[in-house]
Amino acid sequence: MDQQPVIDTHQHLWDLDLLELPWLELPGMDVLRHSFRMADYQAATRNCPIAKTVYMEVNVHPDLHPKEARYVLDLCTQPDNPMSGAVIGGQPGEASFGKYLEEFLGNPFLKGVRSVLHDPDRPRGMCLRPQFKQNVQLLGEHDLSFDLCMRPAEIQDAVELVDACPDTRFIVDHCGNMSVQPDQQDARAEWESGMRQIAEREQVMCKISGIVATATAGTWKPADLQQNIAFCLETFGEDRVFFGGDWPVCTLTATFETWYEALQWIVQDRSEAFQRKLFHDNAEAFYRL
Numbered sequence: 001m002d003q004q005p006v007i008d009t010h011q012h013l014w015d016l017d018l019l020e021l022p023w024l025e026l027p028g029m030d031v032l033r034h035s036f037r038m039a040d041y042q043a044a045t046r047n048c049p050i051a052k053t054v055y056m057e058v059n060v061h062p063d064l065h066p067k068e069a070r071y072v073l074d075l076c077t078q079p080d081n082p083m084s085g086a087v088i089g090g091q092p093g094e095a096s097f098g099k100y101l102e103e104f105l106g107n108p109f110l111k112g113v114r115s116v117l118h119d120p121d122r123p124r125g126m127c128l129r130p131q132f133k134q135n136v137q138l139l140g141e142h143d144l145s146f147d148l149c150m151r152p153a154e155i156q157d158a159v160e161l162v163d164a165c166p167d168t169r170f171i172v173d174h175c176g177n178m179s180v181q182p183d184q185q186d187a188r189a190e191w192e193s194g195m196r197q198i199a200e201r202e203q204v205m206c207k208i209s210g211i212v213a214t215a216t217a218g219t220w221k222p223a224d225l226q227q228n229i230a231f232c233l234e235t236f237g238e239d240r241v242f243f244g245g246d247w248p249v250c251t252l253t254a255t256f257e258t259w260y261e262a263l264q265w266i267v268q269d270r271s272e273a274f275q276r277k278l279f280h281d282n283a284e285a286f287y288r289l
Contacts, residue, residue, distance in 0.1 A: 004276060005051035006260070007283040010173070010209045010244025011083065012058050013037060013075075019068055020061040023119070028252070036248045038081045044247055044256045051280065052289050053082045056147070056244075057089035059116045065089045069104055076109035084289045085111040087147055092135035093126060105142055111287050112145030112169075117154070118177065124154050133164045140168030145286075147207075149173040153187035155194025162201045169203045169286070174210025174246070175232045180224050181214060192231065199235045205286060206236040208263065208278065209244025217253040222262035229266050238274045242283040 014021055016035045024033050041053075055072045057065075069088040076083050088104065090113045091097055104110050117127055126132065127150070136146050148158045148170055155176050162170055178191045198204050208229060215224050233241055243263065247256045254262070267275055283289065 003049060004279060006049050006243065006279045007287075007289065008045070008050055008053040008082075008245040008247075009171075009207060009242050009283045009287070010056045010246045011041060011053040012056055012246070012248060013041060013072070014058050014060075015071070018071060019058070019064055021058055022061055023059055031251060032248060038075065038083070041247060042081065045245070047257055048260050050082055052084040052284075053245075054111060054283070054287055054289075055083055055086040057087055057114050059119070060089060062089075062091055065091070065100065066103065069110075073104065073107055073109050085109050085287050087112040087114050087145070089113070090115055092139075092146075093129060093132045094135075095131060097135040098138055101138070101142075110144065112147060112171075113139055114147035114149060114173075117148070117150040124151070125157060127161050128157055133161060136161060136165045136168055140165055145169040145171060147171045147173050150177065151187070152176050152178040152191035152194075155191060155198055159194060159197045159201070162198060162204055166203070169205070170198075170201075171205045171207050171286075172198060173207050173244075174213075175206065175208060175228050177210065177214075178228050179214040180211060180220075180228055181216070184214075195232065195235055199237075199240070202240075204236075205240045205242065205282070206232050207244045208232060208241055210246045210249070212250055212254045212259045212262065213246065213252050215253050220253060222265045225262060226266050229263070233267070233270075233278075238270075238277050239282060241278055242286065243279050 013036055060068050072086045086109055092115055139146050176191055176195050211225050211228055245256050250259050
């Protein structure tokens with residue numbers, strides 16, 4: 001298993017000399033308030049068989065979306081790192097989104113767009129506004145995907161968005177952001193219902209990522225993550241799930257290596273074919289890496 005190549009579909013990097021990330025000012029983000037560059041990622045993953053990565057946008061100040069996109073798409077062209085594709089940031093809710101996208105269309109490393117939907121200033125239903133739907137439809141016209149990163153009780157909204165955009169491929173980030181904390185389970189029924197419904201849409205993948213950040217730093221065990229991950233694996237099936245590291249956000253509670261090893265432990269009894277799909281093959285096919 002250790003030698004199985006891994007594609008990390010959720011690689012964050014940020015250079016605070018270039019980019020501004022307003023969310024880093026939120027409480028509890030102290031360990032993330034410095035730059036994380038490619039060399040840091042390579043050091044953090046040195047004991048893991050990373051074959052390729054897909055960059056995931058980092059919710060920069062909206063004015064800096066073009067700068068972030070240029071930065072990471074250039075990194076994809078460099079031979080000294082594993083980055084093989086990028087999901088860039090953007091504002092599908094804005095009329096200017098199509099114009100913004102024009103600069104990057106045709107770049108072979110551009111794989112999709114994400115706009116985080118769970119920020120406090122982003123109300124429920126934001127992704128259901130006509131302009132938002134129209135621009136996510138535009139992504140499908142250019143064979144680009146859209147990542148759904150939202151509150152666990154609002155996955156039902158994503159179902160409506162997916163149905164409005166039948167030619168766009170989607171990814172549910174971070175197992176739908178359902179916490180593993182016993183005292184944060186109020187949204188579980190809505191999350192499970194929404195995840196089951198969205199899994200019925202064949203153009204939707206589920207990213208097994210991010211979940212360790214909801215665990216308790218210093219005391220969590222792989223078993224703490226097992227219920228949510230097993231639910232996602234069963235609900236979406238072996239052909240529509242893939243692994244994401246979510247580094248360096250995962251370092252709020254875990255190193256990249258401990259998160260990766262925890263997921264290996266959780267799926268250890270599944271077939272070798274299943275594990276290969278989860279850690280490599282599904283991502284390679286979806287992103288055409």
